[in-house]
Amino acid sequence: MNKSATLIIMAAGMGSRFGGLKQIEPVGPDGEIILDYSVYDAARAGFDKVVFLIKKEIEEDFRIITDGRYDGKIKIDYAYQELNNLPEGFTVPEGRVKPWGTAHAIYSCKDVIDGPFAVINADDYYGVDTFKVIYDELTREKEDTGVYDFSMVGFKIENTLTENGHVARGVCKIENGYMTDIVERTKIMFRDGKIMFTEDEENWEEISVGTPVSMNLWGFTPAIITEIEKRFSAFLRKNIDTNPLKCEYYIPFVVDELVKEGKAKVTALTTPEKWYGVTYKEDKQSVMDALEEKTDKGIYPSPLWK
DSSP states (O other), X not given: OOOOOEEEEEOTTOOXXXXXXXXXXXXXXXXXXXXXHHHHXXXXXXXXXXXXXEOGGGHHHHHHHHTTTTTTTSEEEEEEOOTTOOOTTOOOOTTOOSOOOHHHHHHTTGGGOOSOEEEEXXXXXXXXXXXXXXXXXXXXXXXXXXXXXXXXXXXXXXXXXXXTSOEEEEEEEEETTEEEEEEEEEEEEEETTEEEEESSSSOEEEOOTTOEEEEEEEEEOTHHHHHHXXXXXXXHHHHTTTSTTTOOOOHHHHHHHHHHTTSEEEEEEEEOOOOEEOSSGGGHHHHHHHHHHHHHTTSSOSSSOO
């Protein structure tokens, strides 16, 4: 069986001025950024190509960081999430600068994807085990049932929080090993010793320890790109007039529709890893401490890229 798989790293949210942006803050013992660890872990898990999804306007600055860094380790390609990459009949609303969302990000990679792929955020640390889990799922032998066979890796919610404020997570419902529902909760945090979320800043509800949440790590076949292409126009017709500057088309929207229509199933994978990220500036030290500890234990070499 073909063991080829691609990793898409969504980095189009980066601005043109890199100074101070959390995605390129040095966090490793030798100045590595979080992105470096994702590429390294993907390569040793078995992925043979990484696609950096960026904006054209930041390409020159981005390549200063990435060009030559991974030579001999893994193939690197680029795709571009541009505002004007829209279905026929649509134009960019005046004043729009915000990208069209994570589903549009995947759609923007259609010319460099020809097999199974995973997708992650550029500014999240996912951990060694996580990449092994998704790679093994993407490359295992699967029976053709006529239903799209997708996957996601869920983290235990307590492994994805910060002590320094609230976070947004996709809270998942799992039945018989498959994800049946995902709800985006935009404000989750530790509160009074519990994990709580709110939608209105007044009413708080508890989320149980161990609840699986999505960190935007999905496993797909190219069929998802076809589905996004078909559905994006309907999304724009519904939202572009009412919210022209900020409406976004997210991966969970598409996946949820396909599952509820019976066109896709999503295998729910799990990982024991702890997420790290610099959601708040106060988070940086804890990320640095964790990566230094992992390096001291031999999980990563120092420097990471020799």
